[in-house]
Amino acid sequence: MSEDEIWELKRTARKRARHMLLEMHPKRREEAALDAALRLSNIWGASECLLAYMASGLELDCAPAIQLALDEKKKVFIPRTFDGGGMVFFRILSAEGPFVEGPFGIREPAVEMDEDLSENCVWKPGEGLTLVLTPGILFDGDGGRLGRGGGYFDRFIRKFRPNEDESDEVNPLFIGYAYDEQLVEKVPRGSGDELLDGVLTNLRFLRKLPNATCSGNIFV
Secondary structure: OOHHHHHHHHHHHHHHHHHHHHOOOHHHHHHHHHHHHHHHHOOOOOOOEEEOOOOOOOOOOOHHHHHHHHHOOOEEEEEEEEOOOEEEEEEEOOOOOOEEEOOOOOEEEOOOOOOOHHHHOEOOOOOOOEEEEEOOOEEOOOOOEEOOOOOHHHHHHHHHOOOOOOOHHHOOEEEEEEOHHHEOOOOOOOOOOOOOOEEEEOOOEEEOOOOOOOOOOOOO
16 A cells, blocks of 8 residues: 555544544543543553653543652653654653643643753653653554654654663553544554554553563553
């Protein structure tokens, strides 16, 4: 299948998924976010760092999961986006921010970009056992993800996806975070689309972790 055909499949899938998500009742959104956070807290085990996102109007809200992680003294990081498609995760100490509105209307950590980034607690490999909550429009059980089309998370995953000869002990795990309605049999994937290590919804956790040691928890 050509890239143009895949692009058209993605466009159609996004349109249908957006319609479904926009029709979701606010109470349903709130309950799903709470249920997903509790499910996540039961399986994140010994993970030290949580890389989360600030949800747009369509995405499952990470706020309850962020608060639970902070309560458990985990390090929590939220992304800022940059011109050229880059994305850097900054540590936050409170679910209340401070935040600023980013270029896509999504809240981002309020950081002065001319400051020394190392002093602002930027996440980096080796920070600790890390779980990355990854947003999207649709997901499948094979790790497929259909994002909004900007490619920010695909580039981030590609940059920090460990090589096969690297130790699994410090590898970040990339987990889709979604309403159960966002799970489909197969999402359309192009050559630049990265696979996730699993998907967690308000109802279930589908894991695709061939190189990780797992039992009841993500990290053991």
